[in-house]
Amino acid sequence: MNEVAAALEAQIRSAETHWHLGSFGVVAEFMRDVDEPAAFPGDRGLAAFTARGAMRLEPMQDLTLFAYETAMSRAATWSQRVALCLPHEACHMNRRRVVTELGLDLAAVRADDRRAILFDLGLDRLQVDACVRTSDVRLIDALRKSEGRSLFDVSNGAMMAVMTASPHRVFVARFGRVEVFQPIPAPGGESPRGPHTHVLPKLMRTGRTHAADAPIPKGLTPCGGFAPPHPLRDARGRPTPFDPARHAAFQAMLDRFGDGRLVSVKRAAAYEEHGAGLKPLTRHERAAARVGALQRGLPA
Numbered sequence: 001m002n003e004v005a006a007a008l009e010a011q012i013r014s015a016e017t018h019w020h021l022g023s024f025g026v027v028a029e030f031m032r033d034v035d036e037p038a039a040f041p042g043d044r045g046l047a048a049f050t051a052r053g054a055m056r057l058e059p060m061q062d063l064t065l066f067a068y069e070t071a072m073s074r075a076a077t078w079s080q081r082v083a084l085c086l087p088h089e090a091c092h093m094n095r096r097r098v099v100t101e102l103g104l105d106l107a108a109v110r111a112d113d114r115r116a117i118l119f120d121l122g123l124d125r126l127q128v129d130a131c132v133r134t135s136d137v138r139l140i141d142a143l144r145k146s147e148g149r150s151l152f153d154v155s156n157g158a159m160m161a162v163m164t165a166s167p168h169r170v171f172v173a174r175f176g177r178v179e180v181f182q183p184i185p186a187p188g189g190e191s192p193r194g195p196h197t198h199v200l201p202k203l204m205r206t207g208r209t210h211a212a213d214a215p216i217p218k219g220l221t222p223c224g225g226f227a228p229p230h231p232l233r234d235a236r237g238r239p240t241p242f243d244p245a246r247h248a249a250f251q252a253m254l255d256r257f258g259d260g261r262l263v264s265v266k267r268a269a270a271y272e273e274h275g276a277g278l279k280p281l282t283r284h285e286r287a288a289a290r291v292g293a294l295q296r297g298l299p300a
Contacts, residue, residue, distance in 0.1 A: 004059050004063060004064075004065055005046065005059045007065060007253075007257075008046055008057055008059060009046050011082075011226050011228060012040070012046050012047075012048050012055070012057070013040065013048075014228070014229065015032050015033065015034045015036070015038070015235075016034065016228075016229040016234075016235050017031070017226050017227065017228050017229065018030075018031045018226060018227040018235065019031065019055055019178065019224070019225075019226045020178070020224055020225055020226070021055070021084075021128065021171050021173055021176065021177065021178040021223065021224035022125070022127075022128045022130070022171050022173075022178075022198075022223075022224065023125040023126060023127050023128050023204075023209055023210075023223075024203050024204070024206060024208040024209055024210055024211060025198070025199070025200040025201070025202070025203025025204040025206070026123055026125050026128060026130050026171075026198070026199055026200070026204060027128075027171070027197065027198050028130075028169060028170075028171035028178035028179075028180055028195070028196075028197045029178070029180075029195060029196055029197070029198075030048075030053050030054070030055040030178045030180075030195045031194060031195065031235065032048075032050050032052070032053075032194065033193075033194070033235075034235075036050050036051075036052075037050065037051070038050045041109065044056060044058070044107075044109075045057055045058035045059075045176065046058070046059070047109050049109050049110055049179075050194075050195075051181070052180075052181055052182050052194040052195050053178070053179055053180045053181050053182065053194065053195025054108075054109035054110060054178070054179040054181070054195075055109070055176065055177065055178045055179070056109050056176050056177055057084075057175060057176035058175055058176055059175060060086075060174065060175050062086050062087055062090045063084060063085070063086060063175050064084075064085045064086070064220060065082050065083070065084065065085075065253075065257040066082065066083045066085050066216060066217060066220065066222070066257060066258070066259075067080075067081070067082045067083075067250070067253040067254045067256070067257040067258040068080075068081060068082075068083070068214065068215050068254075068258060068259065068262065069081075069250075069254070069266065069288070069291045070213050070214070070287060070291070071287055071290040071291050071294060076294060077232055077233065077294060078291045078294050078295070079227065079230075080227060080228060080230060080250045081214075081225055081226070081227050082225055082226050082227075082228070082253060082257060083210075083214065083216060083222035083224075083225040084175065084222065084223055084224040084225050084226075085216065085217075085220035085221060085222050085223065086127070086174060086175070086220065086221055086223055087219060087220060087221075088219060088220065088221045090174065091126065091127040091173075091174060091221040091223055092126060092127070093125065093126065093127060093128055093129045093172070093173065093174070094120065094129055095124050095125070095126065096120045096122045096124065096129070097122050097124045097150065098122040098147070098148050098149055098150055098151075099119060099120070099121060099122050099143055099146045099147050099148070099149060099150075099151055099156075099158050100119065100120040100122060100147060100148075101117065101118075101119050101143065101144060101147060102117075102118040102119065102120055102131065103117065103118065104116070104117060104118070105117070105118040105133050105170065107172075107177070108133070108170075108179065109177075109179060113133065113168065113179070115135065116133045116134055116135045116168070117133065117134060117135070117140055118131050118132075118133050118170060119131060119132050119133075119134075119143045121151050121158075121162075121199075122150060122151055123151070123199065123204070125204075126209055126221070127173055127174075127209060127221055127222075127223040128171050128172065128173050128223065129171070129172045129173075130169070130171050130197075130199065131169070131170045131171070131172065132162055132167040132168065132169055132170065133167055133168040133169075133170050133179070134165065134167035134168065136165050136167065138161075138165070139161055139162070139165040139167060142157055142158060142161035143158055143161065143162075145157075146158035146161075152201070162184070163184055163187075166183040166184045168180065168181055169184075169197045171197065173223040173224055174223065175223070175224075176224070178195070178224075179195075180195040180196055180197050181195065182194060182195055182196060184197075193236075209221050209222065210222045213287065215259060215262060215284035215287075215288075217259065228246070228249065228250055228253070229243075229246050229249075230246065231243045231244070231246040231247035231250070231298075242298065242299075244298075244299050247298060247299075261285070262284060262285060262288040263288075264278055265278055265280050265285045265288045265289055265292070266288040266289065266291050266292040266295070267292060268289075268292065269288070269289040269290075269291075269292025269293050269296070270292035270293070270295045270296050270298075271292075271296075272296070
């Protein structure tokens with residue numbers, strides 16, 4: 001646990017690490033600009049907040065870090081991520097199916113937010129409770145009138161009330177939370193830079209807990225994760241000169257927290273050493289080999 005906590009703390013203090021928490025189609029993201037003021041309160045777990053959002057992690061005994069890379073189909077590059085996983089039986093949240101008032105948000109990262117009221121939106125996700133937090137009396141009244149009903153009920157005004165008032169969004173998993181203070185963008189608009197949320201009914205209907213290209217080990221469920229600084233892209237995804245220190249840092253994370261077989265297949269492809277025992281056989285192994293091909297020629 002000390003090793004996991006140390007890894008998480010180092011990433012929380014990195015302005016170029018991109019965090020997310022949630023499920024497939026229901027996710028909150030936290031990131032900050034390099035020059036953006038941030039505070040790191042130490043009274044309740046590992047936490048950070050800016051004027052645009054907040055996050056807190058409370059590492060628990062069953063929390064597992066799983067590092068992996070995936071080839072990106074629309075660009076000749078790859079992603080690198082670390083999933084924050086729990087055993088499937090330990091990740092379950094409340095799975096409320098209707099709008100539900102929860103009371104004051106006494107677990108809020110910032111003390112001033114603990115006087116606002118938290119409402120579960122009733123999205124019924126396995127590993128995350130998706131909530132909103134507000135002190136707006138009109139929104140509180142609208143949500144109370146919607147209690148016991150689905151957020152997506154066409155006769156329910158809760159969705160429109162939330163979109164109009166744009167309250168804080170608070171997504172909670174067993175080991176932490178992400179809070180988004182920025183306004184909700186207009187329907188069809190682009191996600192804002194910085195902390196934001198996604199609620200995508202089409203993806204929710206799949207019932208998946210995570211994307212199919214993530215090689216999460218059997219028995220584990222990802223409840224969130226982070227993307228450390230990339231060696232070839234900046235925080236906005238724009239190409240940058242190769243940074244060998246960043247590349248080496250993530251390769252070390254792969255060695256410690258990754259799948260040894262996938263790492264071996266990837267590196268064999270990177271060095272074009274296709275031994276019989278390293279031939280990619282599964283979907284995820286073939287993906288690892290593609291990453292290796294993309295990384296071919298990079299400094300070791």
